Amino acid sequence: MSIKPARTRIAPSPTGHMHLGTARVALYDYLLAKKTGGQFILRIEDTDLKRTVPGAEQEIMDGLRWLGLQYDEGPDVGGKYGPYRQTERREIYQAHAKILVEKGHAYPCFCTPDRLEKMRQDQMKRKENPHYDGTCRKLSPDEAARRVANGEPYTIRFKMPYEGVTVAHDHLRGDITTENKQLNDYVLLKTDGLPTYHLAAIVDDHEMEITHVMRGSEWLGTFPLHVNIVRAFGWDEPVWIHLSVFLKPSGKGKMSKREAAQAMKDGYSIFIKDMQELGFTPEGVLNWSALMGWGVSEDDVMTVSQMVDRFTIDSLTPSPAAINFQKLDHFNATHIRLFTTEDLAARLKPYFTREGLNVNDEVLLKMIPLIRERLVTLDDCISFGAFFFRENVAPNLEDLIAKGLDAKQTVEIARRVYQILAAQPDISHERCEPPLRAYVEESGLNVNQVFGFLRVATTGQKVSPPLFESMEIIGRETCLRRIQNAIAMLEKA
């Protein structure tokens, strides 16, 4: 691990919802920057005007902030390497494209999309690899300049060597050798004057002094191109790290729209914006995604600061990883148990409020220790603890009836239980459990028959936090009233 401060960047394009994969790369970028005392940068790659969707940029910024991956430089925070939105940097790319043309590494191309498309069709028909045929590469500089001056629309293409090989070095995969004839004269600058990714990313990474480029392995195909562009400029290369992609849970192929929809049905998502709503925590999501593609030998529950301590780019893994949502549950639940009561209270409150419940802060603080280890997602607090904040509960009659008994027999139990509890000066755990246990003993009933009734009567549900601790929080008056209601229900049955 280099001790020199690293400058890393996450460079998403605002073309849709922020994906889990983006979050993971951002996390690694963040970890490396923090570990080395460097900077983590957000750059928006919005050069495809047709695909840019309104709000997507904001979603990315919100997503990063929600995750706690605050960038040191970016469109909305500034920085001395700005602007951080590529559409605001078009002159920079045009100037650089010009440099490449002047150095003989690029050339203007006047071929129309129609001609290109026809050319491609012909090549396919002849079973050749689709590639630019080099028509405009043969143009003399003078003629090219004349046609440009004439106002003819043109693109700038990179002049890829026809012969030889390009050796590009990836930190995780070693040297990757590609025959140059496999490569293409890619377009660097489009007719609209905006750059393609290939030019924009390379220029920006250099201009912004990015030291480590982490990106998805879908860029491996054009990796040799990028390396050639850097070399054509005569610049130093960053450390390149191509991360593997995420596969769908079955491991067969990457996540598609269909899988994303299925995940949503199961209460999961691959989009960051959904995570909070589904009750996931930044800690859980981060810890989970960190471990897909990063090999940590043991004790893999980590906070972000622990991740910073342990992170090295050498421990990243190159193989594709299947998404495993069960593991998300595990990490989420584990982190929830690590939160302080106060912290958890603040995080839970919005979910209760969302449910239309009026939260009493004192009660909230008291009930949290009871439900904490039962929560997998934050919104589970509703099913486990909504009854704490309701005036009345509405149990099902069949749940109320003790197992193996009928309504009539249960009424007997209920009355007895009421009597016992009403006789207590308070409804504390210490006070209530012993006499109730004694009653179970002498009546010959089993614990679940008695406690089960009480649980359903007081909480309204069959599954709840520990009974006596819960009753203590619910309070004497409310408990007794709820038991009375239950008795009334049973009597009517």
Add this chain to the structure above:
RNA sequence: GCCCCCAUCGUCUAGUGGCCCAGGACGAGGCCCUCUCAAGGCCUAAACCGGGAUUCGAAUUCCCGUGGGGGCACCA
């Protein structure tokens, strides 16, 4: 079709020639604890894709298959 990448339990991974009859985590199963549900504790099953080669010795190196993934745009 062509090119590139990847390959250890079902899944995520540790392992950089002997420490490995392969370790951890999730998940699964069992037991304990127990007022429900959890949590927790203990235990079990579960993997080096196949074939060659190098070596005294290979999960670890090299070849060839096979499988999987990605790419072949004036998209990123």
